Amino acid sequence: MFVLKSDYGTAGDQEQAIQELIKQINEGQERCVLMGVTGSGKTFAMANIIERLQxxxxxxxxxxxxxxxxxxxxSELFPENAVEYFVSYYDYYQPEAYLPGRDMYIDKELQMNERIEQERFSTVASLVSRPDxxxxxxxxxxxxxxxxxxxxxxxxxLSVGQEADPQDIVRExxxxxxxxTTGEIVRGDVRLRGEVLDIWMPSRDDPIRIKFGWDxxxxxxxxxxxxxxxxxEIEEAWIHPRQFYMTSEDKFGKAIEDI
Structure with missing residues (x-):
């Protein structure tokens, strides 16, 4: 599953540290510490632990x-696996505030980073669709x-050979x-033109094109x-939601009843 790619092997005390940490983890120890000065290869040691524990x-x-x-x-050590980046997507965030002495309300201000939002989507999509x-x-x-x-x-x-109607997929x-949309598409858009369906997931740099035939x-x-x-050319596509915050049909129906 996890395949470490490197032109170098472990050196010095790295192998001993890796084996000791793996032993501690396998024994169920919750807190294991890897100590080392800057440049001693702690990240490489972590990568070896990930590969060996899988x-x-x-x-x-x-x-x-x-x-x-x-x-x-x-990403360089595990080029064949899903190495994802998940941090706050705010480049700037000022929370709302109230100044009682001046009776002044200050609304919150924020600026979101579209690239980081895409990477957050990619992280969640990978977590629910693949093990590595x-x-x-x-x-x-x-x-x-x-x-x-x-x-x-x-x-x-969606998969090649699947019996499906493009209009039904669009509704889903x-x-x-x-x-x-019928014009140019951006992330989060879907466009149907005849027997060609274009989908651009928020987590991807490149959109997906589905071509339909009689079957x-x-x-x-x-x-x-x-x-x-x-x-x-791929055999299957897993299309995740456009938004992080989705509600299941059961919860949605219950909320409607309560309202």
Whole structure:
């Protein structure tokens, strides 16, 4: 599952530290400490532990700068796995405030980073759709999202050869909060032109094109976002919701009754 790619092996005391940490983890020890000076290869040691234990991993850092550095290093060490980045998507955030002495209310101000929001979507989508995930984040991850089963159940799975009507799929995607458009599309949009359905998930750099035939889905292509030239041909696509906060039909129905 996890495959470490590196031109170098462990050196010095790294192997001893790796084996001791693996022993502690397998024995159920909750707190294990890896100590070392800057440049001693702690990240590489962590990567070796992940590969040998073969378990999904969450790496937390105290700031975005170090988190990005760890994400970059892990991405290079695990190019075939889902190494994801999950931090706060605010570039700037000023909370609302009230100044009683001046009887003044100050509204909150914020600026969101679209790229980071996309990476957060990618993290959640990977967590609910594949087992080989290394998520690097900051304390932003402690703030709750929906239960994972809600996000996992709220999706559309499409595969080559599947009998499906494009109009029905569009209706399902609109139910997942996707915006239907007939012109140019951006992340979160879906467009149907004849027998060609274009979907741009918020987590992806490149949209997906579904081509239909008499018997259903004939081709699924990953396309370049500007030219729409095919980049890859895939057998299956897992389409996640456009929004993080989805509500299951059962909870939605119960809320309507209570209201």
């Amino acid at each position: 378990i999904p991993t969450l790496i937390l850092s105290h700031n975005k700068t170090l988190a990005r550095q760890l994400w970059q290093e892990m 995930v290394i998520a690097v984040g900051t304390v932003s991850v402690i703030y709750g999202l929906n239960p994972p089963e809600v996000f996992q159940q709220s999706h559309v799975r 995607l609109v139910g997942l909060q996707y915006r239907r 259903g889905i004939e081709r699924i292509q990953v396309c370049e976002a500007i030219s729409w030239e095919p980049l890859d």
